[in-house]
Amino acid sequence: MTTDSSSAKPFPGQRLRGFRKQGGLSLKQLAEHVGCSESFLSKVENGRANPSLSMLHQIVDALGISITSLFDSDSGNHRVVFRQSEGPRLRLQSKEAREIVLERLIPQDGDHLLQANIHVVGVGGDSRGTISHEGEELGYMLEGVLELTVDQRVYRIEAGDCFVFRSELPHAYRNIGDTEARVLWVNTPTTF
Numbered sequence: 001m002t003t004d005s006s007s008a009k010p011f012p013g014q015r016l017r018g019f020r021k022q023g024g025l026s027l028k029q030l031a032e033h034v035g036c037s038e039s040f041l042s043k044v045e046n047g048r049a050n051p052s053l054s055m056l057h058q059i060v061d062a063l064g065i066s067i068t069s070l071f072d073s074d075s076g077n078h079r080v081v082f083r084q085s086e087g088p089r090l091r092l093q094s095k096e097a098r099e100i101v102l103e104r105l106i107p108q109d110g111d112h113l114l115q116a117n118i119h120v121v122g123v124g125g126d127s128r129g130t131i132s133h134e135g136e137e138l139g140y141m142l143e144g145v146l147e148l149t150v151d152q153r154v155y156r157i158e159a160g161d162c163f164v165f166r167s168e169l170p171h172a173y174r175n176i177g178d179t180e181a182r183v184l185w186v187n188t189p190t191t192f
Contacts, residue, residue: 012070013045019063019070020045034058052128053100054172061133100125105184114188121146121181126174135167137187144181148173157183 020030027045031038036055043049051059060067105116121144130149139148139162146157151169156176165171167187175181 011044011047011050013047015070016059016063017045019065023063025063030059030062033062054127054129054131057131057133100127114186116184116186118142119181119183119185121173121175121183123175123178123180125181127172130170130172132170133167135187135189136164137167137171137185138162138164139186140184142182142184144175144179145177146173146181146183147176 020027025033027038027041031041034041034055035058040049044051056067060070099122101120103118103120105118106114139157141157141159141161143159148155148157148163149172150165151171155163157163
């Protein structure tokens with residue numbers, strides 16, 4: 001199954017701008033804090049660029065929010081079943097053949113302790129740096145091949161393999177195969 005990236009939900013730059021202004025930060029201050037250019041951050045806020053997963057974690061950390069708070073909350077109303085057509089897709093990177101799309105499996109709201117997504121990683125796509133945050137993560141490789149680095153140890157993950165680690169450990173991943181990679185990724189507490 002391939003991902004139609006045109007159906008991916010655009011990055012919520014306007015909400016990011018709102019949180020930045022609420023925090024009393026200028027574009028320059030936030031850019032300096034996260035290590036990017038003011039111009040790039042402006043493009044993100046105006047919907048002309050998407051941050052990498054690593055950069056997104058740095059931005060929300062600097063703002064004292066979660067990634068979830070950037071995206072519209074879709075209350076599950078205590079539902080049990082969610083249809084495939086109802087799950088939004090979130091595009092995190094948009095460089096040719098380096099795209100990462102998250103297919104949300106359950107709503108991102110206060111009703112759930114777990115967060116579950118399918119990470120769709122294009123050929124050559126990666127987390128663009130290491131990430132660390134509170135929590136625990138579990139993944140099940142559905143298709144393709146990933147190189148997963150956790151606490152400086154490198155693992156080759158293929159379809160059918162499972163992994164689990166504490167999120168506080170620095171971690172990164174990249175698609176080292178010649179086809180799209182799909183990973184069922186679950187973490188708690190919610191960070192996206």
